[in-house]
Amino acid sequence: MRLRALLENDALGLRLLYGENELDRTVRGVMTTDLKDPSRYLSGGELVLTGLAGLREPADAEVFVRAVTAAGVAAVAAGELDLADLPEDLVQVCARHGLPLFAVSQSVAFATITEHVVRQVSGERAGDLAAVVDRHRRLMTSGPAGGGPDAVLDLLGSDLDLRAWVLSPTGRRIASAGDPLDSERAATLAGEHLAATRAGRRAPHRVAAGGTTYSLFPIRNSGRAAAPGPRDVRETVLSDWLLAVEADAGEWPAARLDLLQGVTQLISVERDRRDAARTVRRRLAQEILELVQAGAAPAEIAARLRVAAPVLLPGFGNAPHWQVVVARVEWTQEPGQTPVDSGPVAQALLEEILVDPAATGADSADRIAVAHGGDEAIALVPLAAAPLPESEDGLSSAALGLHADSLLQAIRGPLSAGLAEDGRLTLGVSASVHSAEGLRGALEEARHARRVAAARPGRVCAAGHHELASHVLLLPFVPDDVRRAFTARLLDPLRDYDRRHRAELIPTLEAFLDSDGSWTRCATRLHLHVNTLRYRVGRIEQLTGRDLSRLEDKLDFFLALRMS
Template sequence: MRLRALLETDALGLRLLGDDGELDRSVRGVMTTDLRDPSRYLTGGELVLTGLAWHRDAKDSEPFVRILAGAGVAGLAAGEAELGDIPADLVEACHRHRLPLFAVNETVAFATITEHVVRQVSGERAGDLAAVVDRHRRLMTSGPAGGGPEVVLDLLGTDLDLRAWVLSPTGRQIAGAGTPLPGPVGAELAGLHLAAVRSGRRAPYRAAAGGVTYSLFPIRNNSRSAVPASRDVRESVLSDWLLAVEADASDWPAARLDLLQGVTQLIAVERDRRDAARTVRRRLAQEVLELVQAGSPPAEIAARLRVAAPVLLPGLGAAPHWQVVVARVDWDAQGASAGTGSGIAGGAVAQALLEEILVDPAVTGPDSADRIAVAHSGDEAVALVPLPAAVPPSADTAGDTDPDGPETSAEGPALHADVLLAAVHAPLSAGLADDGRLTLGVSASVHSPEGLRGALEEARHARRVAAARPGRVCAAGHHELASHVLLLPFVPDDVRRAFTARLLDPLRDYDRRHRAELIPTLESFLDCDGSWTRCAARLHLHVNTLRYRVGRIEQLTGRDLSRLEDKLDFFLALRMS
């Protein structure tokens, strides 16, 4: 803004002392001071307000004005409340240094001038930044992003002193400028955002976390824009991103609110690009799922997996193992049209949510989920998760028969149901409110196409186990499918076979590599009712050797043969094998 505009604003009570030749100077800020030497606090372009407390006699004016002129301030405004008329020596010093001087009427507070200048300058800077945002949005729409949303978040910080972060619906940071937002704070803000959306409040939403006030702006896909009033907000609440700004936007002018809305639209372009990048992975998962459900030959499924593996695990040298995760989001029918149930396409909602849940919460960025393939069918979403296979044992250890020797894990880190939901339970519960449920099931890992159908059924059955529990967000894993559950008639045969393979395959593999005869040892130990002496005599072994073998069985399976439940599991697995 210009000095001339301030002089023409009657409410500010300014009166020009001297000629008007310098009134076209730009004002970039305001500072109030009564220091004799305020140079350390000046950066140039300020309107300096002073009550003249520094003025003792005529010789004080010249050095004070010389310091202001040397710092490049835009002008000086002196209050009349303290001394009445502005001293003539000050007027003369400003004239010599060509520094515009204003008198401030004693009825006008400096705070009034300060607020007016800050508001005008901030509005103009916001307007300039809005043009940058619009230009950047057009660049992102028409070609390469040129830096992505971080560029505009940086501008918000440098031009408007606003710290901002883009968060997923679970609070994971997708983009940000400067210091990352702490994970617990992000999760809390995501929960508050989801709760506000479900309550129908008008955005932006004011929220407090960690003693700091934030304003939360929804970010919705450009492809569907804002959810129309005729559609249920629950269709998008669990998948939309949000922009968290460290400020209270409740008293912001319309121009600044419009600017932030422009930023959200720009980030929505990045969201659309991310979704487009997932298309290939979604299609691969859909093809594999359809083949598995149709009972296709293992060779055909294996061919599809060979295509999927390089996409999901680039640079992988060996075929991975696989886990299956099944998710379902159910909503109450309250408010839906008669005969339409909840009226919400649950499979698509569960797909977007499962893609987010499977991302490592410690990883930031919009492309952090590039190894996740999720398909959906009906109201169910199914994820095909690759696990990097561990390096196989070397040739010189393949014949090692030491029962107490090291054992190489057959796969990389596997997914666990309780761990998956630990970091996202709170925000998702807020989004589900009192009329939605998320249930999730996780299979054991399989290493061949033949095992995928069993893994899928196992994950589905685990999800049904989770659905039988109370709570809005529940999960269950393959390890929770106990032997007594498998005796129930409604349990699919594939689940039974998967249970047996999971329990006995580690022992079979060990026997094949080490000729350790763990399976026969286990059968004899159970037949002898756990008697060490009778079992050792039957196998013609020393009792210590038998103890080594049983210890190896327990180590490989994670079971305890002194527990009745684990003995029963092994007994049933051997009978069903």
């Protein structure tokens, strides 16, 4: 706004003492002070309101005016109890430095002027920001991204002094401007947003967390929003992003609320663009899983895996290991209620869950390939091999895999809020496999683990391959592929080692179990020295992570050998 507009507003009680030719100066803010030198608190363009308490000597006026002029303020407005009380030397000094000076009527409070300036300047800046956002929208929709969500949030911070973050439904930080939001606070905001959405409360949702008020705006997936017909909140609540703003939107004028709604739409367009980039990964997963379920030849599946590996793990030279994760979202169905298509919901949610929690940004899910069929989502996760320190034979570990409990540990709270009282999420995680032959068993293993999770209480449950104990595998309803996966996971390291070193670990294990763990009888049977037998058994335990002095591990080996 201009100084001229302030002078023409009779309600502000301003009278110009100097600067008639400077009334087109722009006012960008307001500050009230009685300091003789307030320059450290000024950034330029302010209207400085002063009660003159700090100007006790004639020389003080020179110090004050020189300081505020150097800081680039727009003008000074001095309060007057009586016209005669306003120092004449202040008027002269302002004239000498070319600084406009106003007198403020004693009937007008500084707060009245401050409120008017802030309201007007904020409206002007919001209008300017809206124009910038509109330009940014055109850039992002007409070609490569013009900076992404971070650039939009930077505009909010620089032009409206608003700190803001874009969060996923689990609280993962996707974009931000300024200081990061700690993970616990982000998860709290995400949970509050999901709970408010499920309760049908109108956005923006205002939440107090850690003594600070935040306003939460949903960021809809515009692709789904454009679909014809009404949209069930359960179809989107677990996948929509949110914009968290450190401010109380309940005090905002309609123009600012409209501006923030425009910002969410702009970020939604960017999200759709990034979702489209997942199409290739989803198609790869769908093709591989269809081959696995159709019983295709391992060579055909292996060929597809070789295509998928460089897409999901760019720059990784060796063939990765693979893990399968199965997810299902189920809703309680009320009479007359339209069923929810849970497959896409589970797919979007599984893509979010599998992002490394330490990662930030909307492009941090590039390694994830998730397909869905019916109400089930299936993820194919590549794992880069992580070598252990080399032993004397150069042994290396299998890939470091995902653990069922750790996947949900940090996000169980927000997801439970989104599922409310009528939804459930269950996950199953397979062991890692290193070849196409093992994928079918891994898929069935993940599905069976999910059924184990579904038998537990709670809104969000997961189970992994390590929870499929040997006695469970004896039950008649356990699929043969799960049994075979269990056998391969336990014995394949020994078979591989035997092929490389001709160490006869498998025959040694069979003889040891047949001898009831007797070192002497087993050594005699194999025509070995007891120390050689102890070395072989030690190598078996090292390769499998089992302990042959434990009954449970002996039983697992016994069953694996019988089922192989």
